[in-house]
Amino acid sequence: MSASISGRAEYHFPAADCSRIPYGMYLDPEIYALEQQRIFRGPVWNFLALEAEIPEPGDFRVVGVGETNVIVNRDREGRIHAMVNRCAQRGAIVQRAIHGNARAHTCCYHQWSYDFTGRLINVPFQRGIGGKGGLPADFDKSGHGLQRLRVQTLSGVIFGSFSETVEPLEDFLSPVFADQVRRLFAKPVRVLGYQRQRIFGNWKLYTDNLRDPNHGGLLHMFQITFGIARLSGKGGARLDAEGKHNLSWAAQGGRAEAGGASDEGYSGTDRGDMAIKLRDPSMLRYIKEFPDDLTLAISSIFPGAALQQIGNCLAVRQIRTRSAGEFDIVSTFFGYQDDDAEMTRHRLRKANLAGPAGLVSMEDGEAVELVHRAIAGDADQHSIVEFGGRGTVTDQENLISDVPMRGFWLHYCKLMGIVPGAGT
């Protein structure tokens, strides 16, 4: 039996542990449309923004939940609200600026305006002129606000949900990931800036990438070439009970051990040299700032967010989908308000490692596009997800694993109504 989830699209997951992913799941516009409802608007908490981005009453930012434009703003009492950026009347974008400070959100089309909670507060010419024109007498503004999201925050990180039934944010995150949020946001933050990247591939190829520590030391060769870190170093993956989130972590002090047994896995590749040195290694320095020894910690929060610590380079990433074959990554880089000028400079230089031009991350854009181009036309074939073994999805104590990918897909299938491995 195949997974029939939208009437026409049928893709067979041959293995119950999601160790095979049908390519059609990355290609099909029907799957994509269904994801908007069942994943992004499903029982999840989507990362929206940081409170530090909207510190004052009236401050707003327009962000993305899947492909949906969402206004996040702060009301006069300091409370955070989020609502779909689409006018209740004719469906136009209401707030055209992507950030700013507003007294209200007014649609330019017919000047309907909404307060910071999304309530419709003004309709010009509602009663017409001289008893002629206007809306019917029984039109009730209270029934025509902007569609609201539920909002919960943790340590100044704002999450939103369309679901009335989703569990509380901290339960959704699980202790592991609630702790990761608290770890990165233990102090008031200062936003350093944004980076945006458009990748011409399916968004799940990127969430797969985030849950595949095994590629780190094989595709991203900056660290290997310059002798900074390698797969044989200390690291692993931590998951929540369902396996939907993933923390890829590494704890490496300076140059990883070179030569000997730890290099044997690189035989057959041209990627084990480690002999070349950087002329200015200063940006690689890690200034210890967390109680633990993690030097790399990427928390991928289901469905489309990631918290990033690459040394002292800190950011939050938000995936904004555009179609089955296109998505954006919007990253908000930050430091802390108590950083001195030297620490800020260090973080800004360290940002060379991350983002679309990142010395250890630029390859992800290429890898996603290589897969998306190559699988076109073969929706019924599938990828192999077996590093780290088959079956149960659990924490991994090494980096040679893509088990967390299967955790994502198992939860994804559950929300989409797919039973992987069912039947033949």
Added chain:
Amino acid sequence: MSEASFIIETYGRLLDEDRLEDWLDLFAEGCRYEIVSRENRAQNLPLSLMLCDNKDMLRDRIHSLRHANVFNIHRDCHVIGLVRAEPGREGRISATAAYSLFQSNQDGETRLFSVGRYQFDFLPSDTGLLIESAIVIVDTGTIPTLLATPI
């Protein structure tokens, strides 16, 4: 053609011809090379897309592109607009120009990769002007695919 215009033409051409090591020779030792989005600039946010605040960092960037990084195989075509050059302090020259950068893949498909504006500061030296600072302000802040080769 002014000396500043001449160097800016050379700058674009060397990048287009993938002569990145020769391109490095245009820079002074204490140089700054920075690619920054209009979005961050407009909000006074300091984050760059690429930041090399000395020539060794720029050398490392090119070295990494040659030996470590994997990126889309492409050829660049810089179309640089008219240069406006003005004298600065101590014999320096400041110059600005708009640019368009097209990328073509191996099949000869071309896309507009980036548009924006250069802000150069040139430093006089025995061998002529050297780039003391090259700030690339990109209007195309949503980077298509990835940003590997310098703009």
